[in-house]
Amino acid sequence: MAIDAALEAHYTTRHDEAHRLSSTLKGRLELARVQELLGRYLPDPPAVVADVGGGPGVHARWLQELGYAVELLDPVQRHVEQARAAGIDARLGDARWLPWEDASFDAVLLAGPMYHLTAAADRRLALHEASRVTRPGGFVAVVAINRAANLIGSLLANRLQQRERIVREILETGYSADNERMAETTYHSVTQLRTELTSVGFRAVTVHGLTGPGGWLTVTLDAHFGRQPAPESMTDPDPLETALICSRLADRCPELVPSSSLFFAVGQRV
Template identity: 75%
Template sequence: MTTSVDLETHYTTRHDEASRLGSTLKGQLELARVRDLLERYLPEPPATVGDIGGGPGVHASWLKEKGYDVELLDPVQRHVEQAAAAGIDAIQGDARRLPWDNEHFDAVLLAGPMYHLPEAADRRLALREAVRVIKPGGFIAVIAINRAANLIGSMLANKLQQREKIVREILDSGFSPDNERMAETTYHTVTQLRTELTNAGLRAVTVHGLTGPGGWLTLTIDAHFKDQPLPATMSDPDPLQTALACTRIADNHPELVAVSSLFFAVGQRA
């Protein structure tokens, strides 16, 4: 993964990845859905799982609790230290040059490299490396960001005028050098993501809407009620459970994948 100053600064001084999946409704939805989908595809524990770009170890800690043997790699030293402090076997490294032997893992999760590698050639390297270190028949799961997410999010926040140039650049190419939201970030279409995994040699590639239509509910509530308790009229029923139910229903309708702000793609090594 890119180890530029921008990426290091983003995760060291601007963004607390350790709290992201628990501090907002959108993060809680993402976390619940990652667990939903991993449970669908992972082999039974004990099995070995590589968490590549695993950040501070939120997913790795959960997998370890379930009995998996997890090894984590991340380019940001702060994340490696946080993961190690949580009892995870963690090392600093690059998704394009993995330190493990061939066929080392039963499954691999790439929850960061696909959107933090703007160059297609770098994403190809990361996917080839993931294929190399997984055993035949093992699943590789990746998370990517929908190319349309900035357009929809800017519309819901009524901030399209301020971000129109960035939104247009992302829609056209998947990247904007002026994007202030996330460092070194690329955005995918469903077809592009499926093609990248297929071209890496993975079979039976499936793309899920990770946050699905429910993600826009959580995003809207987070934006309007940040650091404030929800009014009773919006807390019953629990909006997180509503968002989860909507997204799980949408999982049965592949045509709805494109409405999700995040994608979860899975392929199997032959």
């Protein structure tokens, strides 16, 4: 299996995925919401879950602690080694060619492949494979990045003028070859994401705003203070709890889904 060199470099030399979900407000919000939304759909343990593109195993470890049986697959050798060191059954592999038998899992999580597979045909193949290894009635959950996230993020950081061409390309096509923020990344609209899941046969497809409008509070604070403590005037009340409350309120209003920088879509296998 070949992995894109830019993607390998991104996760090997530039980006510490093992700590991303714990080292920033935005990451902690994403982690809390993935767990919260997964909890709405997961069957009771000891169900069997595949974590495809599971990185170093942050989600898999949480699932194992709840009593689920988890198998992880990732294309980055470093991630596989980190996951194995954490006691997770992990192997090197590609979301487009899963190594498991048909109907092996009660649920499948794809938290990375939908935005790192830039060709629509590859994403379709990954979704077909996820459906194949899911038992009838089970669900597949995917994470995708909002096509508008670069526009809003660049605006909040006052970097829009420098990145205008890249942002325009992403808004128009969902991809820019010159995007320096994340290697080989595609961005979805809500309609596009729903269509990609329904077109391969998933039913009852629901798209949630993963981080919701509250995510932009965490992005702003992270941009200003990074890993340094923010002043008390900006942390009382707790901004993470504020963002969570905001995102939960937005869950009641489907029209607010496009305000989220990340999407969490779920479909059921027929």
